[in-house]
Amino acid sequence: xxxxxxxxxxxxxxxxxxxxxxxxxxxxxxxxxxxxxxxxxxxxxxxxxxxxxxxxxxxxxxxxxxxxxxxxxxxxxxxxxxxxxxxxxxxxxxxxxxxxxxxxxxxxxxxxxxxxxxxxxxxxxxxxxxxxxxxxxxxxxxxxxxxxxxxxxxxxxxxxxxxxxxxxxxxxxxxxxxxxxxxxxxxxxxxxxxxxxxxxxxxxxxxxxxxxxxxxxxxxxxxxxxxxxxxxxxxxxxxxxxxxxxxxxxxxxxxxxxxxxxxxxxxxxxxxxxxxxxxxxxxxxxxxxxxxxxxxxxxxxxxxxxxxxxxxxxxxxxxxxxxxxxxxx
Ligand SMILES: [Zn+2]
Numbered sequence: 001x002x003x004x005x006x007x008x009x010x011x012x013x014x015x016x017x018x019x020x021x022x023x024x025x026x027x028x029x030x031x032x033x034x035x036x037x038x039x040x041x042x043x044x045x046x047x048x049x050x051x052x053x054x055x056x057x058x059x060x061x062x063x064x065x066x067x068x069x070x071x072x073x074x075x076x077x078x079x080x081x082x083x084x085x086x087x088x089x090x091x092x093x094x095x096x097x098x099x100x101x102x103x104x105x106x107x108x109x110x111x112x113x114x115x116x117x118x119x120x121x122x123x124x125x126x127x128x129x130x131x132x133x134x135x136x137x138x139x140x141x142x143x144x145x146x147x148x149x150x151x152x153x154x155x156x157x158x159x160x161x162x163x164x165x166x167x168x169x170x171x172x173x174x175x176x177x178x179x180x181x182x183x184x185x186x187x188x189x190x191x192x193x194x195x196x197x198x199x200x201x202x203x204x205x206x207x208x209x210x211x212x213x214x215x216x217x218x219x220x221x222x223x224x225x226x227x228x229x230x231x232x233x234x235x236x237x238x239x240x241x242x243x244x245x246x247x248x249x250x251x252x253x254x255x256x257x258x259x260x261x262x263x264x265x266x267x268x269x270x271x272x273x274x275x276x277x278x279x280x281x282x283x284x285x286x287x288x289x290x291x292x293x294x295x296x297x298x299x300x301x302x303x304x305x306x307x308x309x310x311x312x313x314x315x316x317x318x319x320x321x322x323x324x325x326x327x328x329x
Contacts (some may be wrong), residue, residue: 021100022236023072024211027248029215030194030208035236036067036257039185044259045104046183047079048298053088054118057108060181061159062094063104064188069134069163070096072192077138083154084131085124088112092124095296101260101297103296120157121316130154132162134170139165176220180231187231189239196309200276219247261297268292268301269311277312 021036042060051059062081070079078097085091091107108114114123114146124130132154137147150170156162160177167175174193181187193216196209222243234242240251272290274278290303303311 010199019257020236021257022070022240023252023255024244024249026215026219026242027250028211030196030212031215031219032192032194033219033249034068034071035188035240036064036071036190037185037236038063038067038257039189041102041257041259042181042186043184045102045296049106051106052108052114053116054114054123055092055108056183057181058083058123058159058184059094059104059106060122060149061188062092063102064179064181064186065159065163065177065190066094066096066102066104067100068188068190070100071255073098073136075136075138076140077136080133080135080137082133082135083124084133086129087122087124087126088114088118089123093296095262097256097260098200100257102257103259103261105295107295120154120159120162125154128153132166134210160319162169164224174216176223178223178226178231180228182232185232187236187239189223189226189231189243191216211308219244222247238249261294261299263294263297263299265301268294269303269307272303272308273311280308280312 019038019041021034023032023034025032042063045059045063046056062083066079066081069081073079076098078095081092081094083089083092088109089281090109091105092104093106094102094104096102121130126230130153131151133149133151135147135149138145141147150166152162152166152169154162158179160179163177164175167173173195176191177188179186179188193212194214226239226243231239240249271292280290284305288304290308292299292301292303
């Protein structure tokens with residue numbers, strides 16, 4: 001179907017270039033949606049990693065989902081989505097902040113062979129112990145404030161179903177997701193039925209709720225027509241017109257997901273401190289210098305004897321560092 005500028009969508013979306021997230025709402029109904037396409041950022045995430053095809057597909061879907069959920073964050077901070085697997089894939093991590101800055105990584109069990117068509121449960125849930133974890137991590141935490149964390153079993157045979165179940169269970173939010181990723185692009189559609197503000201149980205409210213439900217069901221049915229191949233091969237401006245051309249929809253200014261890794265030397269140092277002085281010194285004795293590569297962006301951090309001694313020096317103002325191989329406590 002071709003679309004004219006006079007389509008009920010109102011403002012023409014124009015051509016979207018690069019990584020884009022498009023929010024929209026259905027007019028006169030508490031139903032919102034988002035479409036996202038991530039290609040440059042997705043390629044950056046895959047660079048330097050030779051993940052198997054089936055892992056790339058799930059990680060890409062999770063990247064798209066991470067952006068879709070983060071776009072509605074009501075605080076300055078990040079969403080961290082993780083799958084802790086008990087099969088050939090041990091961990092998938094996607095982090096996305098409120099400015100849609102993304103990073104992601106995967107950890108495989110050593111020496112595993114993974115088929116191209118491996119299912120979600122074959123990848124992560126071989127013994128039924130796979131877990132899906134969402135962490136909401138505010139950037140400016142109060143002293144002692146812990147990030148909010150929700151953990152659910154890997155309930156569903158697709159990334160989309162797992163997240164839909166999570167949203168319903170933990171957020172009491174009706175959410176539908178359609179996700180797809182190949183090596184070049186990760187795309188997704190999210191639809192969400194928003195709660196109406198509680199008010200008087202009058203006639204108007206009942207009518208509005210009925211309308212909301214009708215719009216919600218219709219939108220979900222339209223989303224249901226979207227096939228994986230179509231999602232992979234069609235830009236989101238076209239998808240929007242194809243799916244919702246008969247709907248009255250308001251679109252917002254498009255947002256731009258980007259790649260960003262928050263690693264730095266201080267955080268790597270903190271990690272070494274957590275390992276403990278003894279552990280670090282024995283590794284130093286063996287290797288001479290510690291090299292740590294960031295799992296997300298591949299950046300290399302080197303810590304020699306002097307660097308490590310400084311980490312463990314209790315008096316941070318002291319210039320003197322312990323001699324190499326110096327005494328432990
Ligand atoms: Zn990094």
